[in-house]
Amino acid sequence: MPAQLYNPVMAASPDPSGWNILPPATVPAEKRLEHLRHCSDFASDLLARHPDWRDDLDEFHPPTAAMLTTQIDGQGLERGLRLYRNRTMLRIIWRDLCGLATLGETFTSLTQLAELCLQAAIDEHGARLQEKYGRPCDEDGAEQKLFVIGLGKFGGAELNLSSDIDVMFCYPRRGSCDGPRELENDRFFTRLARRVIASLSDLTEDGFCFRVDARLRPFGDSGPLTSSMAALEQYYQREGRDWERYALVKARPVAGDLQAGKKLMENLRPFVYRRYIDYGAVEALQEMHANVVEDARRKDREDDIKRGPGGIREIEFLTQCFQILRGGRETGLQTTSLDEALCEIERLGLLSGDTVTEIRHDYVFLRLLENRIQAQRDQQTHRIPPGEDRERIARAMYERDTEGLERSVARTRKRVSKRFHDIFPSRPPESSDARWVEEWRRLQADRQGTEPPDVPQGEALANFLRRLDRVALSQRGRRRLDRFMPELLERLDRMTLADETVDRAFDLVLAVCRRSAYLALLIQHAPALDRMLKLFDRSPWISEQAIRFPALLDELIDPSLGRRVPAMDELSANVQRLLAAAQGTEAVLEGLNYLRLASALSISVGHLQGSLSSEEAQQGLSNLAVAVLRGVLVVAGREIEERHGGFPDPEPAAENDRRHDGSLAIIGYGTLGARELGYRSDLDIVFLFETRGERSDGARPLPPERYYARLAQRVLSFLTIMTPSGRLYEVDTRLRPNGRAGALVSSIKAFHEYQLKEAWTWELQALTRARFVAGNRRIEAQFKRIRQDVLCRERDATKLVSDLFDMRHRMSREHEADPSGERHHSPKQQPGGLIDIEFIAQLGVLLSARAFPRVLQATGTLEQLRELDAIGWLRSDEAAVLERTLRALQESRMMAALLEEPQQPVDSSEAARFFEQRFGDSPR
Numbered sequence: 030m031p032a033q034l035y036n037p038v039m040a041a042s043p044d045p046s047g048w049n050i051l052p053p054a055t056v057p058a059e060k061r062l063e064h065l066r067h068c069s070d071f072a073s074d075l076l077a078r079h080p081d082w083r084d085d086l087d088e089f090h091p092p093t094a095a096m097l098t099t100q101i102d103g104q105g106l107e108r109g110l111r112l113y114r115n116r117t118m119l120r121i122i123w124r125d126l127c128g129l130a131t132l133g134e135t136f137t138s139l140t141q142l143a144e145l146c147l148q149a150a151i152d153e154h155g156a157r158l159q160e161k162y163g164r165p166c167d168e169d170g171a172e173q174k175l176f177v178i179g180l181g182k183f184g185g186a187e188l189n190l191s192s193d194i195d196v197m198f199c200y201p202r203r204g205s206c207d208g209p210r211e212l213e214n215d216r217f218f219t220r221l222a223r224r225v226i227a228s229l230s231d232l233t234e235d236g237f238c239f240r241v242d243a244r245l246r247p248f249g250d251s252g253p254l255t256s257s258m259a260a261l262e263q264y265y266q267r268e269g270r271d272w273e274r275y276a277l278v279k280a281r282p283v284a285g286d287l288q289a290g291k292k293l294m295e296n297l298r299p300f301v302y303r304r305y306i307d308y309g310a311v312e313a314l315q316e317m318h319a320n321v322v323e324d325a326r327r328k329d330r331e332d333d334i335k336r337g338p339g340g341i342r343e344i345e346f347l348t349q350c351f352q353i354l355r356g357g358r359e360t361g362l363q364t365t366s367l368d369e370a371l372c373e374i375e376r377l378g379l380l381s382g383d384t385v386t387e388i389r390h391d392y393v394f395l396r397l398l399e400n401r402i403q404a405q406r407d408q409q410t411h412r413i414p415p416g417e418d419r420e421r422i423a424r425a426m427y428e429r430d431t432e433g434l435e436r437s438v439a440r441t442r443k444r445v446s447k448r449f450h451d452i453f454p455s456r457p458p459e460s461s462d463a464r465w466v467e468e469w470r471r472l473q474a475d476r477q478g479t480e481p482p483d484v485p486q487g488e489a490l491a492n493f494l495r496r497l498d499r500v501a502l503s504q505r506g507r508r509r510l511d512r513f514m515p516e517l518l519e520r521l522d523r524m525t526l527a528d529e530t531v532d533r534a535f536d537l538v539l540a541v542c543r544r545s546a547y548l549a550l551l552i553q554h555a556p557a558l559d560r561m562l563k564l565f566d567r568s569p570w571i572s573e574q575a576i577r578f579p580a581l582l583d584e585l586i587d588p589s590l591g592r593r594v595p596a597m598d599e600l601s602a603n604v605q606r607l608l609a610a611a612q613g614t615e616a617v618l619e620g621l622n623y624l625r626l627a628s629a630l631s632i633s634v635g636h637l638q639g640s641l642s643s644e645e646a647q648q649g650l651s652n653l654a655v656a657v658l659r660g661v662l663v664v665a666g667r668e669i670e671e672r673h674g675g676f677p678d679p680e681p682a683a684e685n686d687r688r689h690d691g692s693l694a695i696i697g698y699g700t701l702g703a704r705e706l707g708y709r710s711d712l713d714i715v716f717l718f719e720t721r722g723e724r725s726d727g728a729r730p731l732p733p734e735r736y737y738a739r740l741a742q743r744v745l746s747f748l749t750i751m752t753p754s755g756r757l758y759e760v761d762t763r764l765r766p767n768g769r770a771g772a773l774v775s776s777i778k779a780f781h782e783y784q785l786k787e788a789w790t791w792e793l794q795a796l797t798r799a800r801f802v803a804g805n806r807r808i809e810a811q812f813k814r815i816r817q818d819v820l821c822r823e824r825d826a827t828k829l830v831s832d833l834f835d836m837r838h839r840m841s842r843e844h845e846a847d848p849s850g851e852r853h854h855s856p857k858q859q860p861g862g863l864i865d866i867e868f869i870a871q872l873g874v875l876l877s878a879r880a881f882p883r884v885l886q887a888t889g890t891l892e893q894l895r896e897l898d899a900i901g902w903l904r905s906d907e908a909a910v911l912e913r914t915l916r917a918l919q920e921s922r923m924m925a926a927l928l929e930e931p932q933q934p935v936d937s938s939e940a941a942r943f944f945e946q947r948f949g950d951s952p953r
Contacts, residue, residue: 048133072321163208339442591634861941
């Protein structure tokens with residue numbers, strides 16, 4: 030085609046497989062038969078042998094078991110399989126060559142045909158063997174059935190016109206047959222598999238049905254033809270190699286006992302998809318790709334559109350690399366479908382939408398070309414033939430001539446190859462600085478010595494080597510460490526880094542060398558190593574996070590890290606995806622922990638580099654906490670509902686708004702309620718519930734108070750439990766009514782009465798910063814009404830000022846009692862500091878809310894100051910000074926947490942003066 034990018038058109042209705050792309054032309058009806066005969070000797074020969082098959086070519090009949098059974102009943106198994114296969118193949122080729130079918134339709138039809146033929150052979154031969162030996166059973170007498178795992182294009186439902194079908198034959202459990210002639214299950218199923226293969230693969234006068242390849246089974250040709258589930262699980266756990274993980278990405282049950290097949294694939298999932306991003310697989314994948322390239326060169330396959338450079342396999346390989354590397358965490362990538370994997374890659378932002386679109390179009394072009402090549406003679410070849418056959422291929426691909434075909438193929442393959450090497454670069458060379466390679470070898474040989482090495486990092490390096498001696502490393506881990514350390518030492522020598530940074534870098538190496546995939550990550554991404562060292566040098570907090578949770582190193586390879594705050598919608602979507610995809614509570618909590626760590630890292634890097642303000646960082650951390658709380662509440666709600674049922678809802682929520690939170694709500698107080706969460710903040714929360722019914726409706730019913738108390742306890746447990754990714758949050762619930770002496774949960778009615786009749790002034794202050802963050806939306810509305818009702822009450826201004834003054838006085842005395850005095854002089858406690866400004870804002874809200882309820886919309890101190898300025902309670906000069914001082918104090922506090930340094934002094938004298946004007950002479 031003359032276009033630079035193959036640009037097929039979209040079908041009017043989506044194809045079931047997703048490859049709903051039509052070729053750019055359709056052959057006119059009157060020329061279709063001639064076109065078919067010209068482009069396909071195989072189809073022409075079938076029409077010559079079976080002229081009546083021409084009659085219904087224009088009627089598309091998807092393969093069905095009923096039609097195949099009718100053919101087998103009339104012709105016998107072997108001939109019936111071949112005749113049905115050939116007639117169906119004729120229809121498929123007709124529609125493909127004439128431009129009547131999408132690529133997805135062709136994939137689907139071919140895959141269904143293979144599954145039906147495979148199942149028919151299993152049923153027929155299984156019945157014959159059972160007549161002779163009885164049913165295969167396990168030791169408990171339960172019947173056992175063969176199941177088949179499809180691999181490769183069969184597993185992906187992406188067969189071409191002359192595909193092998195790659196399979197593994199399996200059965201659930203060992204045992205023996207229950208017939209008169211005893212036969213062990215493994216021998217029964219091996220005989221069955223051999224007969225099935227023969228029925229499909231043997232060449233007869235009617236041709237073959239499908240070539241069957243079972244060499245991808247454990248131990249290949251030297252291994253048993255069939256295996257039990259236990260044997261397979263043991264093999265992959267102990268013997269499984271990297272290429273077998275890659276192969277199992279496309280594995281799915283295709284025939285036989287499909288439920289047993291699904292169970293096996295679920296059990297093998299941890300082998301295929303590692304929980305953490307597995308950059309150790311990069312090396313294996315690069316070696317595999319290098320072997321493919323070398324194989325193509327050695328066997329003169331440069332013009333092979335499947336295995337050669339820029340061919341089909343590079344597109345498939347690229348996609349499956351993303352699946353292998355990230356599928357353990359991003360469960361949407363755990364699919365056998367290339368189409369679905371590309372959709373998920375685009376959705377996750379791993380590749381741009383334009384890049385994915387180009388990949389799709391190039392893949393469609395190459396797969397259509399592959400089909401046209403194979404349609405000529407029903408041969409499994411991937412090379413464009415020479416001479417007259419090449420002219421026929423050009424016509425089948427709607428090209429004007431062979432030169433046009435060659436140009437289109439060359440452009441496509443060049444684009445595929447460039448994209449592949451841009452995204453998936455070749456294995457990096459060894460360190461270019463031979464000095465450090467030799468230095469590391471010398472250090473390895475001499476590290477038993479007591480003298481520090483004669484290098485700038487001498488003492489730190491000597492300490493690292495002593496500690497390294499106590500670490501047991503695998504051969505692979507040692508090899509990766511030997512590749513990584515010269516790179517690290519060269520950078521430490523070149524960069525001017527603090528001694529503490531060097532120590533932290535070595536601490537990280539010790540933390541990850543047993544899980545050396547992280548070393549592989551840093552070897553693969555040299556810029557990430559530079560970025561890591563710079564961040565380690567600037568922020569002990571960031572280095573602490575990476576050392577404790579090395580999975581975060583993956584975030585460092587993203588050059589855009591820290592450029593924006595994760596939006597609330599994005600965080601919520603990520604949480605919902607975790608809830609939908611994760612297997613079990615433990616997996617959800619692990620996923621939420623990683624989401625928290627990765628998002629907080631991104632925020633901290635942005636803050637540290639100046640692309641985010643302290644206000645934006647606090648907002649981002651607060652949104653993150655809210656998203657996590659909502660996810661945890663759903664998980665806890667599911668568990669409690671499963672055990673104890675729920676309470677009937679008189680006003681059911683919309684179906685798409687259904688949550689497992691019952692009638693419980695979480696109210697955020699303090700920095701969470703104010704959207705001012707810091708890097709080390711805990712969460713101040715209060716639980717409220719709405720009473721509906723006397724007891725829950727489950728098998729173990731509970732009254733509302735106990736039901737929601739258990740739900741709240743579960744939430745607290747999930748938030749604070751230690752997982753491999755750490756603890757979600759520290760939690761403080763002392764702001765609930767009556768504090769520690771009060772119940773963990775309060776009914777909305779009791780909360781209202783308490784706030785009206787019993788709440789202390791400091792509790793009213795706390796309420797000014799409170800907001801709904803998670804749970805039942807009806808309670809949110811009720812809480813807002815209660816908050817407004819309580820805070821808008823008429824107040825004695827003199828008494829309120831006195832109460833707040835006394836409260837601030839007590840806080841000052843408590844902090845003055847600290848012998849170090851550090852707290853007293855911190856930005857939080859100093860005169861005119863954060864607390865003084867908060868007290869000014871809270872006083873203004875409590876005094877103004879009755880006349881100006883709008884001030885209650887703000888829960889953060891900065892927003893409250895702006896509202897008080899807008900209604901005139903603060904003068905503009907006061908508001909400007911307080912806002913400027915507040916921003917500086919928050920920046921000092923946030924940066925001090927990142928840098929783990931004393932907070933920088935902030936001049937708050939003007940704010941202190943305004944505090945004294947509002948509250949009188951300071952008692953401090």
